[in-house]
Amino acid sequence: MLSHQTKENPVFNIEQLFNNQKLTSLVWRDSSASERIDRLKKITAWIKEHQQEIRDALMSDFGKPEAETDLSEIFPVTAEINHSIKNLKKWMKPKSVSTPLPMLGTSGKIYFEPKGTSLIISPWNYPFNLTIGPLISALSAGCTAIIKPSELTPHTSKLVSNMITDLFEPNEVAVVLGEVEVSTELLKLPFDHIFFTGSPAVGKIVMKAASENLSSVTLELGGKSPVILDEDADFKDAAEKIVWGKFVNCGQTCIAPDYILVHESQRETLLSEMKVALQKMYDPDYKGIEKSPDMARIVNDKHFKRLTGIIEDALSKGAALAFGGKHSPHTRYIEPTLLTEVTDEMQVMQEEIFGPILPIQTYSTLEKAIAYVNSKPKPLALYYFGQNSENTSKTLRETSSGNAVINDCVLHFLHLGLPFGGVNTSGIGKSHGYHGFLAFSNEKGVLKQRVGLNNVTLLRPPYGIKAKQII
Ligand code: NAD
Numbered sequence: 001m002l003s004h005q006t007k008e009n010p011v012f013n014i015e016q017l018f019n020n021q022k023l024t025s026l027v028w029r030d031s032s033a034s035e036r037i038d039r040l041k042k043i044t045a046w047i048k049e050h051q052q053e054i055r056d057a058l059m060s061d062f063g064k065p066e067a068e069t070d071l072s073e074i075f076p077v078t079a080e081i082n083h084s085i086k087n088l089k090k091w092m093k094p095k096s097v098s099t100p101l102p103m104l105g106t107s108g109k110i111y112f113e114p115k116g117t118s119l120i121i122s123p124w125n126y127p128f129n130l131t132i133g134p135l136i137s138a139l140s141a142g143c144t145a146i147i148k149p150s151e152l153t154p155h156t157s158k159l160v161s162n163m164i165t166d167l168f169e170p171n172e173v174a175v176v177l178g179e180v181e182v183s184t185e186l187l188k189l190p191f192d193h194i195f196f197t198g199s200p201a202v203g204k205i206v207m208k209a210a211s212e213n214l215s216s217v218t219l220e221l222g223g224k225s226p227v228i229l230d231e232d233a234d235f236k237d238a239a240e241k242i243v244w245g246k247f248v249n250c251g252q253t254c255i256a257p258d259y260i261l262v263h264e265s266q267r268e269t270l271l272s273e274m275k276v277a278l279q280k281m282y283d284p285d286y287k288g289i290e291k292s293p294d295m296a297r298i299v300n301d302k303h304f305k306r307l308t309g310i311i312e313d314a315l316s317k318g319a320a321l322a323f324g325g326k327h328s329p330h331t332r333y334i335e336p337t338l339l340t341e342v343t344d345e346m347q348v349m350q351e352e353i354f355g356p357i358l359p360i361q362t363y364s365t366l367e368k369a370i371a372y373v374n375s376k377p378k379p380l381a382l383y384y385f386g387q388n389s390e391n392t393s394k395t396l397r398e399t400s401s402g403n404a405v406i407n408d409c410v411l412h413f414l415h416l417g418l419p420f421g422g423v424n425t426s427g428i429g430k431s432h433g434y435h436g437f438l439a440f441s442n443e444k445g446v447l448k449q450r451v452g453l454n455n456v457t458l459l460r461p462p463y464g465i466k467a468k469q470i471i
Contacts, residue, residue, distance in 0.1 A: 018117065018189045020171035021144040025116040025192070028142050028172075033089040039139045040081045042167045043132065047074060050163070054128055057155035061127065062332075063297035068248060073128040076414060080133055083416045083433050084140045091140070091437050094446075105453045112441040114142030115216065116192035121183055121206065123198045124150035124299055125252045125354075130220075131160050134195045135173065137436030143193065144172055148186055151179045152299055184209075191215045193440055197254075198222075199352075200425050207428075218429035218439045221422050222352050224258040225379045227409065228369050228395060229270060230386025231263040238385040238407070239273035242358075243281060245383075245409035247336050250296040251356035252303075255381045255403070255410050258353050259342075261369045264362040271322050271338065271360070278323065278336055290326070290333050298332040298355060307334055307355040314339050314346045314359070322360070366391055370398050378402070380426035383409040402426050 047054070054074060058064040064073075094109040118138045122131040131149050138145045147164065149157035161175040168174070176182055187194070187209035196206045197220040210217045229238060246257045262270050282292040289295060298304045308327050311334075315321065324337035334356050342349055342359040349359060363369040373382065382401035386392060392406055402422035403412050412418055419430035429439055458466045 060155040061153040124152035127153040127156040141440035225381040227383040229262040233385035243277040377425040
């Protein structure tokens with residue numbers, strides 16, 4: 001049995017940890033909104049006090065610029081906490097439902113009970129945000145949590161572990177550090193809910209393991225998120241938004257635009273606007289993008305080799321380099337790279353890119369662009385740029401994706417009123433705000449009958465012709 005080390009507990013048995021959390025979850029089941037809010041407030045206070053340490057950890061892990069850490073790791077977490085604090089009482093309140101005719105005299109309500117014990121497995125690409133975000137939902141719903149952060153970002157994962165040890169008892173929330181074997185061991189335990197963020201391949205492993213205990217799952221996965229640029233898009237505006245959405249975090253974003261489908265009449269306009277946008281954002285002094293303080297690096301050598309391999313594969317099969325392509329193994333820098341003349345035979349169009357490479361394809365009719373998207377697994381996000389409302393709603397109606405954004409990209413992550421997540425291969429279940437709270441809650445339907453009111457005698461024997469009167 002694997003062990004878990006904390007400051008206070010030199011050696012901790014994982015099964016024991018789980019059993020202790022199970023006992024706490026029975027007590028937390030009855031926790032009030034204000035008790036849950038107190039737990040959330042502790043996190044905000046800790047973040048405020050340790051903001052620089054969070055930035056330093058992310059910088060050490062993959063050269064993430066401080067401003068990007070503030071914007072995409074710290075802000076989404078504090079915003080999620082504030083949103084929960086503001087709404088939790090309302091979310092927790094049992095919801096009355098209307099009474100159907102045959103049930104007259106009864107009343108029905110939906111209660112939101114905490115599922116109980118939860119497991120949160122998180123990825124490396126937004127290692128603070130995507131670990132603490134689900135924890136906020138778990139705590140809002142009244143669940144305990146064991147967290148397994150990614151081994152690929154050791155500085156941030158260690159910091160998260162310190163944070164949790166500072167704020168919670170291990171029987172409430174605990175971090176277990178480690179690699180696949182630790183995850184595998186944790187997945188054998190009968191958690192009430194498993195919240196996994198990571199690749200579709202590992203998502204399948206998680207779902208299979210969860211089925212052994214029939215634990216419910218939220219799977220936040222990935223895939224190839226397309227951008228469709230219609231003829232009448234505002235190309236300057238679109239190029240700036242796509243450049244930011246694609247190259248923030250050096251392209252290592254689950255909802256980053258993965259490939260572009262642009263109307264054939266507008267490819268050159270798009271390319272020239274994207275080059276202008278890249279210059280403006282990442283190279284305003286003409287010193288080269290590599291010198292930009294705002295460009296992160298690739299997380300490790302394995303991913304660096306994978307990404308440079310994708311560029312080589314595309315170029316060797318006839319793709320054209322419209323921009324970028326430079327790279328440096330020592331610093332794991334890859335220049336933002338735009339590829340044209342790409343085909344489905346190239347790796348770049350076959351797998352989730354997850355790095356600063358953007359293939360651009362053209363289409364002749366919107367029907368063809370939609371058919372292309374529909375020939376691939378359902379994406380996590382779909383982005384449409386255009387001003388024709390008929391084409392906009394056609395695209396929304398005729399494609400399926402976890403989320404969709406019109407005339408922008410990536411931004412929906414920050415809209416806490418919207419459910420966030422994928423569909424089928426890009427994910428199962430939703431997160432953020434109320435939807436995150438729901439993921440960790442059991443919606444318990446409760447029917448209340450009045451003593452002595454016997455309005456269902458029709459349902460009981462002797463049936464005679466009574467049953468026939470009902471249908
Ligand atoms: P990953 O699937 O390799 O790893 C995620 C977590 O699972 C890590 O903690 C890892 O230790 C663990 N893990 C790895 N192999 C395992 C196994 N065999 N059994 C059990 N656990 C295992 O993903 P990653 O490389 O960290 O992240 C990148 C992927 O995550 C991309 O596909 C990206 O699109 C996706 N992602 C999705 C979202 C979202 O919100 N939908 C957000 C970020 C990343």
